[in-house]
Amino acid sequence: MSYLNPTYDVIVVGGGHAGSEAAGAAAQMGAKTLLITMNLEAIAKMSCNPAMGGVAKGQLVREIDALGGLSGIVSDETGVQFRMLNLSKGPAMWSPRCQSDRMLYSKKMRERLEEKENLYFRQDNVVDLMYSEDGKEIQGVITQTGQKFKSKAVVLTTGTFGNGLIHIGETHYGGGRSGERASTGISATLEKLGFEVGRLKTGTPPRIDGRTVDYSKLEQQLGDADPSGFSFLTEKLPGIDEQLSCWIGYTNDEVHEVLKTGFDRSPMFNGRIKSIGPRYCPSIEDKINRFADKDRHQLFLEPEGWDTYEMYLNGFSTSLPEDVQYKALRTIPGFENVIMIRPGYAIEYDYFPPHQIRRSLETKIVDGLFFAGQINGTTGYEEAACQGLMAGINSALKVQEKEPLILQRSEAYIGVLIDDLINKGTEEPYRMFTSRAEHRILLRQDNADLRLTELGHKIGLASEERLQKMQKKKEAVAQLDELIKDYTVRPEQMDPMLESKNSSTMNQPMKAEKILLRPEVSLQDMLDHDDEFASKIIEVTEDKKALEQVEIQIKYAGYIEKEFEMVKEMEKQENMPIPEQIEYSNIKSLSTEGTQKLSKIKPETIGQASRISGVSASDLSVLMVYLKN
Template sequence: MFDKVYDVIVVGAGHAGSEAAAAAANMGSSTLLITMNLQNIAQMSCNPAMGGIAKGQIVREIDAMGGYSGIVTDRTAIQFKMLNKSKGPAMWSPRAQSDRMRFAEEWRLLLEQTPNLDFYQEMVSGLLIENGKIKGVKTSLGLEIKSKTVVLTNGTFLNGLIHIGEKQLGGGRAGEKASTGITADLIEVGFEAGRMKTGTPPRVDGRSLDYSKMTVQPGDENPEKFSYSDKTKPLSEQKDCHMTYTSAEVHDLLREGFDRSPMFNGRIKSIGPRYCPSIEDKINRFADKDRHQIFVEPEGWNTVEVYVNGFSTSLPENVQFKALRSVAGFESVKFFRPGYAIEYDYFPPTQLRHTLETKLIDGLYFAGQINGTTGYEEAASQGLMAGINASLKVQGKEPFILNRDEAYIGVLIDDLITKGTEEPYRMFTSRAEYRTLLRQDNADLRLTPKSFDLGLASEKRLKRMQEKEKMSNSFVEFFRETSVKPEEINPILETVNSSPMKQQDKMFKIFSRPNVTLDHMRKVKAVDEYILEHQLDTEVLDQAEIQVKYSGYIQKEKNNADKLNRLEEIKIPENFEYDKLKSLSFEAKEKLKKIKPRTLSQASRISGVSPSDISVLLVYMGR
């Protein structure tokens, strides 16, 4: 293997690296996955869960694109919940608790069964770069392994430094050493680097907890699953999570150690995730609150290890222990390990193209926390896209880019390379201007055809998706074409305090009313007969209900997307000379030269580029 020139080398085997390696290998590229420890492939470094608000949509998109995250999550889940069910379907977000050990095992087994994929365990300590092109990697043993492209997915390992109170330990994760050498090589060839931080809570012994003092948090009564494939099934049995609260006493005990917290005494100067703050941050920032939620999450079916979600901290271990023992249900708690903060190198993502290839080095791709993101799902989606594009580059094919109206993955990558990030980037539904189009229920309809064209989705999967689309569209047409009489529908409308009908009307109009659900419509004989006759499953029924009830919003967003996509079609040459446009503002010129947007639409999203600047470009491009 050492004398071979690989098509793709993936450095790091976290969520980004695992998806990158799977995508490249499944597209036919000879791929090598290098990691410092093959036992820790796709390790859940933080909480044992996948999905959540907006993140669940990303996992569904990864699955529709032929990635493995959804399949692995389904096969190793211990609980499933659809979050935000009380809100509109654009906000529904699937989330699953996972068995941490089984999750990593399942990922490794899937990767080992993937053709074209080799593995090697060692630290990559440098990059082989010649004349602005990547040629391979150097390892800590002095080996040089050649490749046509390289995908860096180093997570928190680049010069990683762990903090627990006053103590500092070099490491990329608890019990694992940091990775050195790559940052220096990249800076030497002109990359800009920065530091970020993240944190994790203590892990505790579940046998030492009193669950009777906590609130039970069960899974959904009828759990769904992440993957659209028939390779997985919904859970038939689930494990409960629990919830408890901190208190004023807990906060006082924690404050005693604030002067020893590296995040408060200035020893950690890098920026942490705003939306997943440490317990110290929460107490400091929300001083008016006398309690905060703590979610008690089991780490698997059989282990007693428990993750204390909401208690992320870098305080000294004795302060953590004393304070946690004052939380209801934790009075006799035993630690498996204390919480800690970790600092690591990242590279501002404005240095990348939409393909996640670096602008400076041809054939070099970055994915995951190296780009300033936080979260397994955000990392996995970038790994998938980097693996796809590295493989396409080797094959001499056009790059693959998802637009903002096509996927949350498109929003994520466009945000990163257009706006950059100075704090760990986390995806939210509010970041997507087309979230009614980008729902978790239709990710397969949006992306399976694209995945099939790339060679990732099978023909069987494409046909399954097309059948679902055809059946749901036909059901919607049934509502548009079929009328219902007042005497049949009014008794149903009465039960939901909806205005009665005075004359016969199309069922689509009735079904569109906000408080009328499919369950209500099924009481109309013709509807129930249609469902039984065509054997419509839950996926088809949900899809049809959303298409009917939100048709106005969906059409409005499609129209808005079409308008903006006209700007997306106006390409800007890569080496365009912005300085020659005298009417552009100085700030716009500086930002445009740095970001090098590929389209006028992307240029319009750059902070500091005004509408008048876009008008200048539009006039010039028109010529």
């Protein structure tokens, strides 16, 4: 059979955050790549909140950037406000976040993708897959126009479009997001091939006309005076005076009573929505129902961009009837005269429980078929983007007949996310938190480049410029570390500063490191009171990130060393392989639940098996003895 269209190495289906990263990575690594999306004007569209990063999510974006992905640099280019969250806590908790210009983000991502020599585009809707006669190997895709595109690998990033169903009160209709139709056909094909399918729900709040808000009744939230971006290549970000403000408001009992009048017409409560939504981002009606003792809930009014007055009301996600949404909005202090531009809605969509994928994100059932993003049960742009990046990387490596890139839990938050999905599964949209990472002191946002850039460069993704910048920082940190440990500070210089911080004064000269180890003292405090010390530091570098890095390394050296020791111990069992063809039912001493879970998930290593819920310590011992024999 002859095909009208050329053959590709990799086809990426879907142009959201996962699809953009997947297509960009595969093309950058030399694979001839085709990105097929229903609307080329909506590439990397921020269909929910116009923001990137946040607690743990910011770490994911930094890791994407360190490997050579696109989300970090595009976020920095299009941010309207930048904030580092959790600065009152330890550095393992610091998380960058930026408010983004929604339309500009999509435009800049497309521009970045169009720079890729090996990347081609097609505006179309994929309705079916092509595969071998036995259903074991992917061969390409079929679109609604009847065109067939052949490829060696396919990455599915269907987001909320897979049989998407939008709910607003008693109204419901097919759609992938507001104003765009759903995608049908692929789910049926995957079920026919033997995949298990489920349904999840997410939602979004109403958008409002910012000109109709009384800001005097809200609390202003400014960005950081000295902002931190996501990309290690970014040199300059807008200062505090150049950033847009966000605003904080609150619901009250009156708002709650208005919302309750719509409960009988709510798809959440009348049984029309049967799927599960994200626990950590509930709708406003779910909040007032579950937390009846709370007399108010916090809301964040966020700008959608530089050149629009449309605003996003974070914290007011809802699928209530539109008339109830409108009346409730006008009961919120500051919103008495508000005009609603778009109503909030809930959306149900297909996902495929992630025990069906490998750590490379290739499916276990069909060779060469990869899943990334919400199709695996996650929520959030950042979670989707990092999966897209890994699927793009591993689809390119697959085509090049190379071993997949697998990030361990001790190497990256990305590794934690993928490991969690496969081993623990998810029955609700999965969201990343710092608490999910047992090695979070090692996986900080500030050192993502030191952890991952060399790896990204090795596979052909991270640029030479990025590698050199990382190596320069690494060398500067090593020199700074040596200087701080060797330099002696004197009481006459340090004591005034120590007294101001209620820290004990010095009886004699000490090494700078000893003073820096005090939690109340920062490196900048010391430099401000010792000109000679400051000049020696400047001789090494003026890079603020290198200074921050060395300070963290010195202050938390004990914790970091313990974590490294723990990682080494875990690696001994982590990398013990388990043959894919093993029949767990033949291992008689395994528990019934252990046999069922191991047979379902088919872990690749003992370490992976140890994290499966339902697999006991005795099951692991039995399995290890069995493998040795």
